[in-house]
Amino acid sequence: MTFVSDLESVNFRTEFLYLHMRNMFWRDLILLRSPLDVSQAATPKMSGSILRPEELPEIRHLHLFRDMTQASFETLMASSYAQNFPQGLEIIRQGDPADFLHIVLEGSVELFAQGAGRECTMAVVRPVSTFILAASIRDAPYLMSARTLERTRIILVPAPDLRAMFRRDTEFAVSVINELAACYRSVVRSAKTLKLRNSRERVASYLLRQSLLSGGATSYTLPVEKRLLASYLGMTSENLSRTLRTLEADGIKMDGARVIITDREKLTALAQLDRLIDGPDAFSGQSGSGLPAAEQ
Amino acid sequence: MTFVSDLESVNFRTEFLYLHMRNMFWRDLILLRSPLDVSQAATPKMSGSILRPEELPEIRHLHLFRDMTQASFETLMASSYAQNFPQGLEIIRQGDPADFLHIVLEGSVELFAQGAGRECTMAVVRPVSTFILAASIRDAPYLMSARTLERTRIILVPAPDLRAMFRRDTEFAVSVINELAACYRSVVRSAKTLKLRNSRERVASYLLRQSLLSGGATSYTLPVEKRLLASYLGMTSENLSRTLRTLEADGIKMDGARVIITDREKLTALAQLDRLIDGPDAFSGQSGSGLPAAEQ
DNA sequence: AAGAAAACTTGATCGAGATCAAAGTGCCGG
């Protein structure tokens, strides 16, 4: 039963180990589900599995949890667990039953999909936000897999508690409705981008949108590796690399992961940003289907 | 003020007329919003704008409305309108404010998206189901446009009434949550198909999935025109036509809009259906993002 | 039933983007 703390130091490599470890992990969490058990489990070895008091306000601040009663919030948190994961760990495999709503507190998580022998990035989730709300509500299998991109701390809210809660707390139900509607719209936007824009347009609009997200910065750092960005935008990294190069004729200059907008007017003309695809309420989506905002 | 009944006989052609008519239409509906006004407006000329009593059970039967109290249901319906539209009319333009939840009672509606000078089909909605739930809940602009594919009867439920209702009726709130979560998952599936499968795989899996939807029929009729199917699958109609032709080597035979599965085993091997993309709960989605089931 | 307008098919060609291959670059651990 030392695997939980081991997680933080060991770099699991083989597929077999991943699966084995994950099975143990879920089973143990489930065995410990009641609040009482959690506190009993609060030995040094299980230190990863209790919420720290200072984390609660950050969670409470999320749209999803902002409007519920304090009592409801505390009940939900009392049945939740925190867990730290090392970098590069697949914490969710698509197809598995969705037992928990996940909240990223530190680190970052890539949501990706597999199929037809391929794999693609669907979103990257940064603190503080939730993911796979829909699956946990429908009590259905995950449609996406998730892996940590760095050392990551996650809160796990049991799906049954979640479902019980929005029946008891109307304000929470309304929050869930709003969150789901926002997520839905976010994926629709992303489907529209895939169907309506070619790869050059997707890159250009992404770059300009990121600049606007950083308050119109002329220069910013890409929030994710180019490899991930390419996959998210539905292209190969070779193609992204070449596209970025050719965009130097249209107002963009790259310097490593740094984007410098040299001619905003030209870029704006090219990107053809669309209010319905690129904002403004696309920005609010926490976990719908997007990449995090860029750092300045 | 005779335009409402005119709608059914006149075939509007020009973009200008479309817009003009639509603007009048919305404005008038809004002016007539309270139930009292509706009944006053129930002159022969406005006959399209009241619900027929026999339609209520059909609506009530939808997942979305099934679990709410009878009183809530009646209240919601009392503030709703029915409207008949002729074929080929754009009833929603993307970007407009979402004032109503739409319920298709007869006919069919294409949801499509425009941008970057292109256009693509996102879904086709058949009776009895709802569409644009998310936009009306968020009080946000529509992300998709909608046009009738034939003469279509639609119920319009005012968005503010909808939002008021799920605050008052918890069971309804839960239904909305479930519906939105299902819609979300449906779009994610469709995004996965776009990103992970090439066009041949999309066609093959679509054809096999339709067969399974019709209870494993060896022969069925495509539920929509090939033109629309192509756009929905993210390809040109020329390419769809050619792909269908080449699939004759893999267990499919086309005869007009009729699909005949000649070698199910071969097709199954090719289509590589994925539980997470192609079912089973993909079937339940009423209005998420898909095409209707095929007729046998 | 005739004519017109869509929808669909087929062929020829083109090009965006994928794939394959090989450097080049940066980052992390020892």
Added chain:
DNA sequence: CCGGCACTTTGATCTCGATCAAGTTTTCTT
């Protein structure tokens, strides 16, 4: 500080799917 590994870039080539251009069939209109 060095070595290794993953990320990135660049080049060459290929392929899938778009585009353009006729035809053919079906459907709608008159």
